[in-house]
Amino acid sequence: MPPFLLTSPSVSPTIDTKSRQNPLIFDASFLQNETSIPQQFVWPEDEKPYHGPPPPQLYVPPIDLKGFLSYEPIAMSNASRLVDLACRKHGFFQVINHGIDSRLINEAHKIMEYFFRMPLLEKQRAQRRAGEYCGYASSFTNRFSSKLPWKETLSFRYSADPQCLNLVPDYFLNVMGEDFSHFGRVCQEYCEAMNKLSLVIMELLGLSLGISYSCFTDFYKDNDSIMRFNYYPPCQKPDQALGTGPHCDPTSLTILHQDNVGGLEVFVEDKWHSVAPCSNAFVINIGDTFMALSNGLYKSCLHRAVVNSHTPRKSLAFFLSPRMDKVICPPKELVADDDQRIYPDFTWSTFLEFTQKHYRADMNTLEAFSNWLRNETKC
Numbered sequence: 536m537p538p539f540l541l542t543s544p545s546v547s548p549t550i551d552t553k554s555r556q557n558p559l560i561f562d563a564s565f566l567q568n569e570t571s572i573p574q575q576f577v578w579p580e581d582e583k584p585y586h587g588p589p590p591p592q593l594y595v596p597p598i599d600l601k602g603f604l605s606y607e608p609i610a611m612s613n614a615s616r617l618v619d620l621a622c623r624k625h626g627f628f629q630v631i632n633h634g635i636d637s638r639l640i641n642e643a644h645k646i647m648e649y650f651f652r653m654p655l656l657e658k659q660r661a662q663r664r665a666g667e668y669c670g671y672a673s674s675f676t677n678r679f680s681s682k683l684p685w686k687e688t689l690s691f692r693y694s695a696d697p698q699c700l701n702l703v704p705d706y707f708l709n710v711m712g713e714d715f716s717h718f719g720r721v722c723q724e725y726c727e728a729m730n731k732l733s734l735v736i737m738e739l740l741g742l743s744l745g746i747s748y749s750c751f752t753d754f755y756k757d758n759d760s761i762m763r764f765n766y767y768p769p770c771q772k773p774d775q776a777l778g779t780g781p782h783c784d785p786t787s788l789t790i791l792h793q794d795n796v797g798g799l800e801v802f803v804e805d806k807w808h809s810v811a812p813c814s815n816a817f818v819i820n821i822g823d824t825f826m827a828l829s830n831g832l833y834k835s836c837l838h839r840a841v842v843n844s845h846t847p848r849k850s851l852a853f854f855l856s857p858r859m860d861k862v863i864c865p866p867k868e869l870v871a872d873d874d875q876r877i878y879p880d881f882t883w884s885t886f887l888e889f890t891q892k893h894y895r896a897d898m899n900t901l902e903a904f905s906n907w908l909r910n911e912t913k914c
């Protein structure tokens with residue numbers, strides 16, 4: 536186990552005042568060519584990316600959803616067996632023949648490219664504000680003052696509640712104006728496709744955990760999720776910086792589509808492994824909230840994104856999360872008696888607030904949150 540995994544979690548405000556008083560400006564069009572990078576982007580020695588020979592590739596089982604989607608019994612049992620093995624070990628698998636139109640995926644990558652290539656001032660019309668999880672962030676220069684990620688992100692909320700049909704287009708209309716109506720429609724369509732796929736994966740997870748296939752689909756049918764575009768500009772010091780630092784996703788399930796550049800790494804069996812990009816696959820990983828819902832059986836695993844000196848990289852991440860007020864409590868089939876509960880009951884709204892106001896998501900988020908919650912409920 537590397538030394539950085541042994542540090543005990545401490546709860547401190549996520550937004551540090553130092554970074555707000557004296558914010559650095561991350562303008563990628565300029566910084567991507569700089570041979571010396573600001574100190575705030577240099578990661579500590581024990582967290583720096585490894586720059587020797589390329590890391591070994593992680594075997595991320597490709598799950599063929601074709602047979603599963605048409606309810607073929609053999610295909611369903613094969614898929615659930617592979618998913619079960621992967622989720623007990625590290626929580627990462629891929630899905631192929633997922634039924635999502637490649638034109639929609641390409642269109643989403645195209646509009647993302649268009650957005651991030653706009654001048655900084657234009658992008659800042661959607662500026663993410665302190666304590667909020669939606670909007671545009673050029674690195675997290677006004678949120679943190681060290682270990683800054685070498686990335687720009689654009690995040691927005693998606694809700695599967697039928698009353699929220701226009702949430703995404705309305706968001707873009709409000710923050711970016713009329714010219715972004717096509718943008719908003721593509722994003723809504725992409726999120727709807729992700730919502731559908733996430734419910735299929737929830738059926739698969741129900742089966743692989745040996746409980747009813749509808750247990751998790753019911754739980755997530757009115758999900759309140761986060762869609763995020765990640766853009767990693769080239770960095771002339773890729774051995775010192777990180778696109779996204781080591782973390783476990785606090786959310787329930789992440790559906791990631793990466794372009795063909797590569798940079799995603801997962802920490803398994805004491806070392807970093809790369810996950811090769813594949814345009815017809817989505818990389819799926821279990822997040823902390825689903826780990827808690829499965830009573831710790833399925834793992835939320837440490838991962839990060841490294842950067843390179845020559846090619847910008849893009850990824851689309853859909854973070855599935857339950858409706859804000861749903862209580863995360865494992866189904867009784869997964870808990871023999873109350874002593875076997877690993878995490879306390881919580882709501883996604885409290886956990887989300889914890890990651891935005893009290894704790895910078897890292898490899899210990901769920902543990903730090905559980906301890907914080909136990910203390911809060913004690914007094």
Ligand SMILES: C=C1C[C@]23C[C@H]1CC[C@H]2[C@]1(C)CCC[C@@](C)(C(=O)O)[C@H]1[C@@H]3C(=O)O
Nearest residue numbers: 684761779780782784785786854887890896
């Ligand atoms: C609830 C969330 C917090 C983060 C965005 C969503 C899902 C993943 C989290 C994050 C990506 C984990 C790594 C650190 C983080 C700060 C980031 O680099 O973007 C996290 C997100 C966040 O707090 O904005």
Ligand SMILES: O=C(O)CCC(=O)C(=O)O
Nearest residue numbers: 765779798799840850852
């Ligand atoms: O861009 C990637 O490959 C991973 C990003 C990630 O882990 C995240 O956004 O949570």
Ligand SMILES: [Fe+2]
Nearest residue numbers: 782783784838
């Ligand atoms: Fe992540």
